[in-house]
Each structure stands twice: as C-alpha cells, then as structure tokens.
Amino acid sequence: MAPSDAEDAAEDGHAAGRIAIPAAPPPPGTPWPLPPGLHPLGLGGGRDGLLRVPAGLPPDRALPLIVMLHGATGDAARTLRRLAPIADSALILLPESLGRSWDVLEGGYGPDIARIEAALARILAAWPVDPHRLAVAGFSDGASYALSLALMNGGLFTHALAFSPGFVAPMRLEGRPRLFLSHGTEDAVLSIEHCSRRLVPKLQRAGYPVIYREFAGGHTLPPEIAVTALAFLMAAREAD
Template sequence: MEEGQLLARPRLPAGEAWPLPPGLHPLGLGGARDGLLRVPKAPLPGPLPLILMLHGHGGDAARALQRIEPIADAALILLPESLGATWDVLEGGYGPDVARIDAALARILAAWPVDPARVAAAGFSDGASYALSLAMMNGALFTHALAFSPGFAAPVRIEGKPRCFLSHGTADRVLNIDLCSRRLAPKLRQSGYPLTYLEFSGGHEVPEEVARRALAFLDTA
C-alpha cells in the first residue's frame, strides 16, 4: 500500500436493506478511540451518500458529528477518531490513522448500499486538512471533499480530481483565513480541482447554512 492510500471501494450489496437501525453505533475498531457510525433516522431512497467526517485537534466523533448535525439525516456518516490528539500526518506522517480509516471504510462499504458517486471526505479544522489531503490522494474513492476551516493540504501523491468544497470564517482566530483558505483555494483552482469556496462572517465553526450548502454540493456531479 502506498503512503496515504485507501483501498476500500463501494460495492453495492445484494438488496438495499440496512444492516443497522437508525442512530449511533460503535465502529468496532477497538480501543478507547473507536469512533461512531451515524445511521439516518428515516429511510433514504436508493443508495446512500457516505460522509467520512473527521474531527479537529483534541476532538472526537461526537464533536465532529455536532459540526454537521443539521445534515446528519441526509447521509450515512462515518466518524473515526485519531489515535493521537490529532491525525497522524500532523504527528509524523501518514500511517496508523489511514489504516484504521481504511478498515472502517472497507467494513461499511461492504455492508451498506453506498452511492459510489457521492462519497465525501469531510472534516473540521485539522480534520478538514486531513480530509482534503486524503481526497486528493484517493480520487478513485472520494468524489467530493468537504473542508470546513482547513489549514492546509498535504498530499504525498495525487489521484484524480475530486470536487472540493471549502468554507472558512473571516473572523477565525484559530486558523487565520488569510494564512489558510485564502492561500489554499487559489492553489486548488490552479491545479484543476472543481472548487466551491465559501467565506462567512464568523469564527472557527460550521454554521448551519454552511453545512447545508456542503450537503447541496455533495449532490453535484
């Protein structure tokens, strides 16, 4: 496996039955930092969109879910947790967190009717940077990247051109917009990534309207 590579792929199971009821379920990866799977409350027609949602520094699955709670019933949401305080690329390089994410994705994609045209890597803050990097390295899997207040992108290889949604608050005091998204967005455009870039009046957060805009973006091809 190449550095940062994810091998999991959607493969529609026979039928469209949901293997778990609506609500929160443990991922079952083991350890104190396991993560969650959020199943929509109401049945959705056809194959499900899948959002891999990654938390920020010092965060966890529950807090990551809170960031996109307004759209939680519109997709199957996979919420892994980093083994350290943040994701592995920020603590020495791609490795253990990539392996755990791949294992979780393989399990979910084998069991659930996931739409291969709507598979998004999403995240907030450090998680946004990590999700964007994973999407850029794994365009054969991820069709979209949803990056809420990212700081950077650090792909070690490039695969495909997933559609990218970036949002950032103009008053963000944690990750300064001038040093982060206002530098990152032009680079993505220059590299040929289909990009929607949204600035909003606010801080280090994901306003409800931004989450809903991201969901609408996930439905674009």
C-alpha cells in the same frame, strides 16, 4: 504474495496516504444492517469512532456517505454535533484519530490511514452506498486531513468538504475530486488569510473543481454552511 509481504505493501501504501479501494457496495434496496441512530465502529483501541445511520431516508435508494474527521483533540460525538442540520441526509462515518490529531501531524501518514481504510471496508461491504456521493469531510485539522486524503485518493472519494482547513499535504495525487471549502472571516485559530485564501487559488490553478464559501464568524461550522455543503454533494450527483 506471502502474508508478510502483503502486510508490508499495505503499510507502505498507508505511509504514502493510500487507502485501498474496497469492493463495490451492495445495490440499492439491500436491507440496512443497523437501525437509525448512533453505533460504535468497533475498531478496537481506546479511541474508536461512530457510525450515524440516518432516519427517514428511503430504504430503496443508495446512501450518500460522508466520512467526517474531527479537529485536534476532538472526538466523534462532538464532531457529529457540527453536522446536526444534515445528519438525517446521509450515512455519516466518524472515525477517531489514535493521537491528539491525525497522523500526518504526529509523524506521518500511516496508523490513521489504516483505521479509516478498515472502517470504510466494513461500511462499503454492508451498506448500499452511492459510489458517486462518497465524501471525506472535516473541521479544522480534520479539514486539512480530509483535503489531503481526497487529493491522494480521488479514485475512492468523489468529494471533499473542508470546513476551516489550515493546509493540504498530499504525498501524491490521484483523480479530480470535487472540493468544497469554507472559512470564517474572523477565524482566530486558523487565519483565513494564511489558510483558505491561499489554498483555494492553488487548488483552482491545479485544475480542481472548487466551491468556496466565506462567512462572517470565527473558527466554527455554521449550520447554513453544513446545509450548503450537503447541497453541493447532492447537486453534483444530480448532474452526473
């Protein structure tokens, strides 16, 4: 295939929400390429993203990976604060959308898919990631995008963690990722009645394994919900 044909095929795949599955990550015990802490992704452009390397995890074990997506007008740093209670329990990849929100809300899948794909390829080439604990997560618009990406890329993502999602918009379906959704009963931004209480039954009827948690509160991610979501991710691995 000529380079231009390959590029066209990749663009068509991105427009359909497809993320190319990278090569298998290196084995557990591979030295970590970066120390614990925050590091820029280095994707270029005005908006980039962050990689949060955990402190305190055994270096000889495979790392859970959480790809965490921000809400509308959000960024990586603010979104990471929402995961503070679990930040040292997984490798956390925090890409940033090119626009105010993710591409599906600004004209269609494509540009942000390509950047997430590029970031994942870098991470999975260098880090000993556990392929059984590879979650895409998000808050608000990021939760909607995470759910959509998981349903379209179930051969890559084993789990989706959706905190206060508004919708799901897959272009196609692939695999059966495990799903965790949460929503505040007093959410004034994305109504629980019009969002998660409609989404969850539809996902269950479609055959997806779903864990759903409601909490007393608004449009937020309480620390205890983040901890519960991490337990869901880790417990699923223990059962494999």
